[in-house]
Amino acid sequence: MGVARYWREIPARYNLIGKKCGVCGKVYFPPRIVCPKCRRKSIGKMEDYKLSGKGTVESFTVIRVPPPEFEGKSPYVMALIKMDEGCYLTGQIVDCSIDEVHIGMRVEACLRRIQEDGKRGAIYYGYKFRKAKE
């Protein structure tokens, strides 16, 4: 993966900056180009919007056969997470035992290494989730 492809997503990947439709107010993450509700009315009105980073696990799985970029990292937990702003995303759950993860678990975002381009290439950072303190 080229570095530009990673670099241009940094605001979303580091800080969960998504989009908010300036017409209907709905928040989207991952960022969207048009609001699927307001469509043409939303053109030019999709504003940056930073998510709180808090969410709830809606479903999860344990990846035991990882893709090549994640070899040596398995097993790890991937979850479907509903963010408090109402949007959903897919993220890894870290810093807790697999048995602790459950549907309904409250989580918060943190920044971690996601993958790297081999030993000599760039390191790609991004959001993962851990059990929320609240």
Add this chain to the structure above:
Amino acid sequence: MREVAIIGIGMTKFGELWDKSFRELVAEAGIQAILDAGIEGEEIDALYLGGMSTGRFIGQEHVGPLAVEVAGLEDLHLPATRVEAACASGGVAMHQGFLAVASGMYDIVVVGGAEKMTDVVGGEATNILASAADREWESFFGVTFPGLYALMAKYHMHKYGTTQEQLAMVAVKNHYNGSMNPKAQFRRKISVEDVLKSPLVADPLHLLDCSPITDGAAAAILTPLDIAKKYTDKIVKIRASALACDTLSYHGRKRFDSLPAAVEAAKRAYKMAGIEPKDVDLAEVHDCFTIAEIIAIEDLGFVEKGKGGKATEEGLTALDGEIPVNTSGGLKAKGHPVGATGVAQINELVMQLRGEAGERQVKDATIGLAHNVGGSGGTAVIHILEAI
């Protein structure tokens, strides 16, 4: 719009075909179908070939002309198009072929689907398949394809009480059906215990909940219904061909216990065919993972949402059940060469509707449905066929 019929089918054996190249597979399935239809090369007007990722599996894009070449049809300068919709590439190629014939543009169209998946090794196939998911917002973070379906499974289990055993029963049934299909990759019968004892791939999915990596190709010949009679008296009519899309990502969907694109494609297909789910005699559904079949039979309206696991357990979808599902062995046992799958499903339905399915023949099968899904549900394509 003209009515469209299928007058010929062809399919290679599915499996790890070490001695067969992509081009040999395409040629074998295509020639079989042409011979089955009894048509001459000169009669063919166009060709559509479904392939998910030839570029990454064999480093070869531009496979339209390759298909023309392997069939020896280059002097005819046939219009050939490669169609891509991940695991629904074959089904979407069928849809393209249907549109071309129905519109009156072409009279005889060859639809093919092929994937040569074993020329890459190790985790590379997993990685290529993961490109059917959202690379930027799903795969990037480490979720695999089995992982996405595992999220669906967990969600379904949590919401409806679907059990691991019920998931396993899908695999058991499809392996049983596959044992009677000479072209299936797996012809051994398995038990629920075998499934649950197989290694976990992505909890709760075990290895035997997953369809395999497969090489294979399939083809079908489409013509307008009124011309079909010229070639065969075992005519299978396409009563509906419907395609629907959704978000690329699973997390972007409106529902997580269903594939909304499949629900919509089914709605359109039933309307086009003028039938209801209960009119369907048998179905080939996209069981890339066991949970996918449970969700499919719900999405297709065979059972109520949430009852798919129970229905499977009760034998509704068994070969002798009310609606036999995946009589071919499905993706699970027959194998899943991704680009070929949609066309392979059509092969099975045509055989059943012609009464040529041998040991696994469904009695008095008149209406068959094929449900082919791309990715985690970003694309769904449904065909309804009828023996006339």
Add this chain to the structure above:
Amino acid sequence: MAAIVGYGAYVPRYRIKVEEIARIWGKQAASISSGLYVFEKSVPGIDEDTATISVEAARRAVKHAKINPKEIGAIYVGSESHPYAVKPTATIVAEAIEATPELTAADYEFACKAGTAGMQNCIALVKSNMIKYGMAIGADVAQAAPGDALEYTAAAGGAAFIIGKEGIAEINDTISFTTDTPDFWRREGEPYPGHGERFTGEPAYFKHVMNAAKMLMEKLGTKPSDYDYAVFHQPNGKFPMRVAKKLGFEKKQIEDGLLCPIIGNTYSGSSMLGLAAVLDVAKAGSRIIVVSYGSGAGSDAFDITVTDKIEEYERQGIRKMLENKEYVDYATYMKLRREFE
């Protein structure tokens, strides 16, 4: 004037016990633990490195300081385990706390004192009115060759300090003591550091820490009893206790800042985490002396007085954070350290 406006600390939750490491190498854990006064050390998660630890510390510092990150004019990250040899950790931090693009940023390396070197720079920039706020971070995922004596202590963690004109603790003065002393090093391209074994003691750690402390107290006319708290760099639990005794400090002055026995040596994070732990418990008016040490070699000494603002500052509770831990065995430790990749 310059002051600490806010601070944030982060230590990964994984721990390995000295006895588990000793078990692998057939050593006696009890004698190692008593010799080093270290019982367990922190271990980074498989996806953690100096950048992610720095981001954690920085985000906490910004949150507790309640400042607008866009007003941070400088970020310095001191570490000897930057994830890149060339490409700054500081820019990753700057982006992750949304301080970009109007600021200066750089990575520092001076063994275990690179973080406090960054603090001195921030102090200078603030005092000269070049910036409103500066952020200095000391963080490491310290390397140690399997089987080396360093393996019992080389740990992971870091702390971030925001420096401004006014804040929860005024920095009265800072001085440094620096010489060319090759007691510990890591060559370019090498994965693990080398060291001069017992040479790292008297002519290195003790000489520099004591000289820096004495110089600072001499300059300010203070004596050990004037300080409520003292923090000395903690390569192990023993050295800071011995240096405190030699300088005339009492045990209770260093207790609150002494984290090494339960987390190991977090290298560039070490003295800064110690200071953060002290700020967690200090009261308005408390006076603190901090002396870092970096091999190679040098010490930075700071004289700090806690202000009234500490009372309304929401403190992080570092020792509480350290209670959330999970022990790993040696094989898992190696996996988490990505030694198998």
